[in-house]
Amino acid sequence: MALSDRILMGPGPCNPYPDAVAALGRPMLGHLDPEFLGILDETNDRLREVWKTSNRLTFPVSATGSAGMEICLVNVIEPGDAVVIGVNGVFGGRMVEVAERCGADVTRVDFEWGQPVDPEQLLDAHPNPKLIGVVHAETSTGVRSEIGELGANKGDALLLVDCVTSLGGIPVEIDEWGVDLAYSGTQKCLGVAPGLAPVTVSERARQFIVARPRSWYLDLNLISKYVDGEGARAYHHTAPISMIFSLHAGLGAVLDEGLENAWERHETCGRRLREGLTDLGFELFAVEGHRLPELTTVTVPDGVDDAVVRSRLLSDYGIEIGGGLGAYAGKVWRIGCMGHTARLRNVELLLAALTQLV
Ligand code: PLP
Numbered sequence: 250m251a252l253s254d255r256i257l258m259g260p261g262p263c264n265p266y267p268d269a270v271a272a273l274g275r276p277m278l279g280h281l282d283p284e285f286l287g288i289l290d291e292t293n294d295r296l297r298e299v300w301k302t303s304n305r306l307t308f309p310v311s312a313t314g315s316a317g318m319e320i321c322l323v324n325v326i327e328p329g330d331a332v333v334i335g336v337n338g339v340f341g342g343r344m345v346e347v348a349e350r351c352g353a354d355v356t357r358v359d360f361e362w363g364q365p366v367d368p369e370q371l372l373d374a375h376p377n378p379k380l381i382g383v384v385h386a387e388t389s390t391g392v393r394s395e396i397g398e399l400g401a402n403k404g405d406a407l408l409l410v411d412c413v414t415s416l417g418g419i420p421v422e423i424d425e426w427g428v429d430l431a432y433s434g435t436q437k438c439l440g441v442a443p444g445l446a447p448v449t450v451s452e453r454a455r456q457f458i459v460a461r462p463r464s465w466y467l468d469l470n471l472i473s474k475y476v477d478g479e480g481a482r483a484y485h486h487t488a489p490i491s492m493i494f495s496l497h498a499g500l501g502a503v504l505d506e507g508l509e510n511a512w513e514r515h516e517t518c519g520r521r522l523r524e525g526l527t528d529l530g531f532e533l534f535a536v537e538g539h540r541l542p543e544l545t546t547v548t549v550p551d552g553v554d555d556a557v558v559r560s561r562l563l564s565d566y567g568i569e570i571g572g573g574l575g576a577y578a579g580k581v582w583r584i585g586c587m588g589h590t591a592r593l594r595n596v597e598l599l600l601a602a603l604t605q606l607v
Contacts, residue, residue, distance in 0.1 A: 266499050318411060322409070323463060333356045336360065366395075381403055390546055401427060458470060529604065568598065
């Protein structure tokens with residue numbers, strides 16, 4: 250089977266939107282070419298629409314989602330700053346590690362995997378933190394946590410939200426929820442290849458940006474000169490031109506469809522997948538009411554060989570699904586339905602294949 254026939258139903262990357270693939274082949278332009286700068290400006294406008302924000306400092310970082318996490322922390326955290334982070338899976342844990350490397354004094358609040366972060370417990374964890382961090386959509390467990398309550402009650406703290414697996418797939422409301430810093434990745438519900446990290450920073454958070462962050466590449470003081478169009482109008486490095494063309498096109502596909510329609514398409518696929526898997530006898534892993542439509546997690550039934558089934562799905566049907574992480578390796582499957590992959594035809598094909606294999 251041709252590699253181009255692969256159906257990517259793992260936790261990401263998904264199959265990119267055809268327009269995003271085609272855009273990778275656009276003629277190369279110089280990174281200061283006015284044509285390119287126009288496309289970059291338009292990309293940032295499109296990102297503001299998808300993020301639902303008016304934040305001026307909204308742009309794609311030239312690296313993957315993890316760099317989005319790091320840029321948000323390294324620019325506002327100084328050694329000794331109090332930071333509270335909710336951890337209900339791998340990526341909350343990664344946020345703790347990055348914050349600690351910035352020298353933060355981290356209060357880590359753990360929740361059982363498969364459960365959401367409880368906003369009240371996070372808010373009660375420290376009397377006056379500089380920053381509260383949380384993962385909106387935990388890709389290791391398929392769980393959505395509530396953000397609005399944190400934003401409404403954060404006090405003077407900055408609210409940092411990981412939207413890597415949520416942006417473009419489920420509602421994200423940066424301004425309405427009072428989020429100060431957020432980052433995403435291109436390879437999930439935005440339907441583009443991996444390689445960029447869309448980031449948005451509120452005007453309030455910009456006042457906390459330190460003069461000399463402990464990273465040159467991720468220094469927002471240098472990069473924001475471009476974003477605000479102050480003089481130089483360039484990233485402080487060579488922009489990844491082709492990836493920005495591709496993100497521009499992927500966002501175009503989402504906005505042409507209508508953001509709400511894209512959410513609805515993810516919702517429809519997730520609902521059908523959960524229903525079909527339950528009919529096949531699978532037990533859903535994430536707690537009800539917080540299940541992500543774009544990432545369904547199920548317990549691997551007794552007697553089913555995790556590795557054999559996943560490898561036969563790939564070799565016989567060209568379908569990739571993801572295994573569990575950490576303590577759930579071999580015990581849980583993570584089935585993505587993101588971006589261009591979120592089509593009912595893909596869901597039905599996977600369910601039919603699983604009927605043969607388990
Ligand atoms: N945060 C979440 C919730 C993720 O799912 C991922 C990647 O899967 C990341 C952060 C890191 O993103 P990347 O792998 O693009 O660096």
